[in-house]
Amino acid sequence: MKIGELSRATGTNIETIRYYERIGLLPAPDRTAANYRSYGAAHRSRLSFVRHSRELGFTIEEIRSLLDLSDDPARDCGEADRIATAHLEQVEAKIAQLTLLRDELARIVGRCRGGVAADCRVIEALGDHSRCENPH
Amino acid sequence: MKIGELSRATGTNIETIRYYERIGLLPAPDRTAANYRSYGAAHRSRLSFVRHSRELGFTIEEIRSLLDLSDDPARDCGEADRIATAHLEQVEAKIAQLTLLRDELARIVGRCRGGVAADCRVIEALGDHSRCENPH
DNA sequence: TATGCACTCTGTAGCAACTACAGGGTCAAG
């Protein structure tokens, strides 16, 4: 399949596919006589793996490690688990941080009663961290 | 105060302060005879406003609008409220998305029982989106 | 007085993970 088909099949931008090839995340495919990239099923499933991992928030470098693992089926799976667990912890930390932030924002937004900027509680609150209830 | 003091006073990296000046978020301060930047209380409070807003996740462009508002105290405060409310909604959306993602990751991680990569449930799950319970 | 060290200056390049061109070539249909 040509790059446009692969793009549609995996929901990946064409430029992104070429980018992944450039950084060595996808192997360079064969070329047609017209120098068009020509992909097979292996490319497609590798790209799906990458996209899915990106959707789950893994970094490119994490994905590189995960791909290395899956390329070598005899290797110990502990590292995959370690990567995924560490990532899960990061996501949980991010959720916790955003939740504090949301509460703070909700407090700030809730105080606006209209009027002019000089009396605006939103602007006032942004200028004065000491009014915050949460660390952030 | 010199840039190092302002940096310590506001918890902002020196390079970041110069960056804010370059993009026009902070006004260029006076210079000493030795061409050192010399800041006053107004710079300090403006920078605190910027840092606090950044900590709350506002983009530079949003902060620019908020600063424009606070520079003109006669203007209507509705826009500040609109910016903050829109941002709050974005944060809430992000939390919701990360929560789905966390659940999915927890499901994936929970299935690893060790062994070799060929049998790894983590790697398998990453390669196959159709096993997911949530959209992401 | 020399010299060492902390501080400051400008300007540029790098980071992640793409995205968006510009300026060309290829191919099938009408």
Place this chain on the structure above:
DNA sequence: CTTGACCCTGTAGTTGCTACAGAGTGCATA
């Protein structure tokens, strides 16, 4: 034979910083 959809390479832009390199300044100590 030309139109339009597709593909190619290479480079530059995005956000919000951060990290130098290479130079000048200011103050205390040997």
